[in-house]
Amino acid sequence: MQLTYQDGPEARVITVDNSRIDAAIAIKFKDQMRDMTSDGPQRVVVDMTKVDFIDSSGLGAIVAAMKQVPDGRSFELAALSNTVGKVFALTRMDSVFTIHDNVDAALDGGLANAS
Amino acid sequence: MQNAATPHSDQCLKLDFPSDNFSVRQALGKVLSLTLSDDEKSVVEIVLAEVLNNIVEHAYQEDPSGHIQLSVDPSDTGLRVLVQDEGLPLPADLPNKQVNYDLTCETGDLPEGGFGWLLVQELTDGLQYERRDGRNILSFQIPKPAEDQA
Numbered sequence: 001m002q003l004t005y006q007d008g009p010e011a012r013v014i015t016v017d018n019s020r021i022d023a024a025i026a027i028k029f030k031d032q033m034r035d036m037t038s039d040g041p042q043r044v045v046v047d048m049t050k051v052d053f054i055d056s057s058g059l060g061a062i063v064a065a066m067k068q069v070p071d072g073r074s075f076e077l078a079a080l081s082n083t084v085g086k087v088f089a090l091t092r093m094d095s096v097f098t099i100h101d102n103v104d105a106a107l108d109g110g111l112a113n114a115s
Numbered sequence: 116m117q118n119a120a121t122p123h124s125d126q127c128l129k130l131d132f133p134s135d136n137f138s139v140r141q142a143l144g145k146v147l148s149l150t151l152s153d154d155e156k157s158v159v160e161i162v163l164a165e166v167l168n169n170i171v172e173h174a175y176q177e178d179p180s181g182h183i184q185l186s187v188d189p190s191d192t193g194l195r196v197l198v199q200d201e202g203l204p205l206p207a208d209l210p211n212k213q214v215n216y217d218l219t220c221e222t223g224d225l226p227e228g229g230f231g232w233l234l235v236q237e238l239t240d241g242l243q244y245e246r247r248d249g250r251n252i253l254s255f256q257i258p259k260p261a262e263d264q265a
Contacts, residue, residue: 023168024136055164056231064227083157090237091230096218 001028005036011043012036013103016051021058029058033065042073045106049079054087063093074098078106126150127188134174134181134200139167146187151194154260159187159194162238162257165231166198174202174251193240193258200251210244 002017014036021029037044054062066075078100080088088094100106126149132138143163147156167183175181181202188195214233216226236242239255246252 022164023172053160053164055161055168056228056234057168059230060227063225067223067225067227082153083160086157087161087230087234090234092218096222096225 001025001032003029003032003036005040007040008107010041011045011107012040013045013047013107015047015049019050019052021051021054021061023055023057026057026061029061030064030068034068037065037069037073037075043076044069044074045076045078045100045103047078047103048081048084049102051084052081054084056087059087059091059093063096066097076100076106078103128186130185132183132185133179134171134183134202135179136171139164139171139183142167142183142185146185149187149189151189152260155194155257158238158257158260162235162255163196165235166253169231170198170200170202170251174200174205176203191259193256195256196239196254198251198253201249202251204246204251205244205253210242 003014004017005012005014007013014033016029018025062077069075076098079102080099085094085099088097088099128146128149130142130145132142143160146159146163151159163185167185170181170183171177181200184197184199186197188197209232212232214229214236216229218225235255238257240258242253242255244251244253
């Protein structure tokens with residue numbers, strides 16, 4: 001399970017470096033997300049570019065990660081693969097999350113305008 | 116891919132593997148090496164991962180000494196799939212259960228589970244379950260996405 005993050009003026013971008021979020025890493029995903037979303041910028045954008053596949057346990061872990069974010073902070077997703085997007089759509093979780101096409105779109109210009 | 120030229124309908128795949136996560140991933144890899152469109156692959160991966168994980172986790176209760184038999188038979192209209200195991204039976208109400216949950220609730224009340232069987236129901240046709248001679252026999256079709264049909 002590999003999560004890394006980078007803070008900009010507007011948001012913390014958390015990058016998932018696994019190609020799959022499934023039962024094998026669901027608990028670690030949730031725990032690491034708790035640590036990474038408890039401080040830093042109010043807005044959190046999760047970059048899912050490298051994630052090809054999630055199963056129902058992975059989806060549950062993503063929902064759990066969103067639920068544990070402290071009040072007043074966001075938990076947004078960016079760059080869902082075709083398969084991941086399908087899982088969100090079929091379970092209607094796409095109506096619950098803010099989902100961006102990619103990280104640049106989420107940040108509307110990117111982290112680059114940091115001072 | 117070496118069998119890329121093989122006609123679609125000749126690709127019937129029959130696998131028999133132990134009920135551990137590694138073998139399940141290997142089996143999934145073999146199914147995904149069939150000649151399928153990207154859209155089909157993504158649906159097949161979602162459905163089979165859920166079905167096979169359920170067998171490992173619930174039917175065999177994580178006991179890796181069980182056996183799973185999987186046959187995948189491509190046809191013009193999609194894939195016919197048959198999965199058999201000798202583990203515990205499915206809960207009696209599951210095969211026809213209408214999975215429904217309320218997503219208009221507070222964030223803190225959102226469901227974190229119950230998605231697996233919903234995905235299987237949504238992505239398959241003709242889902243049938245039978246318990247016979249101590250075996251679970253689950254069959255279904257994964258229809259070919261509309262844009263792939265000639």
